[in-house]
Amino acid sequence: MRIAIETPRLILRDHVPEDAGALHAILSSPAATYYIPSMYHEALDETRRYVEAAIRDIDASPRLRYNLAIVTRENRLIGEVGLHLIDGEPECGHYGLGYYLHPDFWNRGFTTEAAGAALGFIFKNGAFRVSASCLAENLGSRRVLEKSGMVQEALLRAHTRHDGEWKDCAVYRAFAEDRI
Numbered sequence: 001m002r003i004a005i006e007t008p009r010l011i012l013r014d015h016v017p018e019d020a021g022a023l024h025a026i027l028s029s030p031a032a033t034y035y036i037p038s039m040y041h042e043a044l045d046e047t048r049r050y051v052e053a054a055i056r057d058i059d060a061s062p063r064l065r066y067n068l069a070i071v072t073r074e075n076r077l078i079g080e081v082g083l084h085l086i087d088g089e090p091e092c093g094h095y096g097l098g099y100y101l102h103p104d105f106w107n108r109g110f111t112t113e114a115a116g117a118a119l120g121f122i123f124k125n126g127a128f129r130v131s132a133s134c135l136a137e138n139l140g141s142r143r144v145l146e147k148s149g150m151v152q153e154a155l156l157r158a159h160t161r162h163d164g165e166w167k168d169c170a171v172y173r174a175f176a177e178d179r180i
């Protein structure tokens with residue numbers, strides 16, 4: 001079933017093949033992908049394959065991943081928010097959260113709005129825990145997680161190799177039972 005979640009300024013929806021161009025404008029940007037280097041796409045074909053895989057996930061049963069386009073009310077695709085099942089079975093209910101946005105739209109609260117709606121969606125659909133992690137130096141991302149109501153539960157020292165260095169990683173979580 002295709003997902004479309006409305007927020008005051010955004011729609012979070014499943015991908016369509018036509019998303020590849022707008023998504024590639026973000027994923028080919030060194031600024032947008034500095035903290036998510038594995039997402040950097042040199043060629044448009046890489047983004048096309050990524051979108052095709054996300055579309056295949058829509059009908060998977062059970063559904064393991066939700067890669068949702070972040071689209072403005074003016075119908076501009078400006079980023080993506082993702083939820084994926086961690087550790088196997090859907091009934092375990094533990095999901096990971098991730099996101100990125102086109103740099104032209106940073107610092108306007110869009111990702112916080114999208115992440116909050118994605119959390120609401122997945123808790124409504126059976127999640128008991130959501131985890132997210134980012135490099136400790138990625139202060140914008142940490143702020144998004146805090147503003148979305150997630151709580152830092154660990155700071156992993158020299159955990160992630162990034163840009164030629166070992167860097168600390170901050171781990172955040174949210175629990176369904178804490179949101180009632």
Ligand SMILES: CC(C)(COP(=O)(O)OP(=O)(O)OC[C@H]1O[C@@H](n2cnc3c(N)ncnc32)[C@H](O)[C@@H]1OP(=O)(O)O)[C@@H](O)C(=O)NCCC(=O)NCCS
Pocket residue numbers: 031032033034035036099100101102105106107108109110111112113133134135138139140141143144
């Ligand atoms: C991280 C990212 C998703 C944030 O998106 P965004 O839409 O700008 O986020 P929001 O506007 O909802 O919130 C950003 C918050 O971080 C703050 N912030 C941004 N850069 C900051 C910095 N260098 N130092 C301190 N705070 C910072 C903003 O002021 C804002 O907080 P405020 O509302 O209290 O003022 C976006 O910068 C991005 O796509 N970065 C590249 C990809 C990435 O890092 N993804 C996450 C990987 S873990």
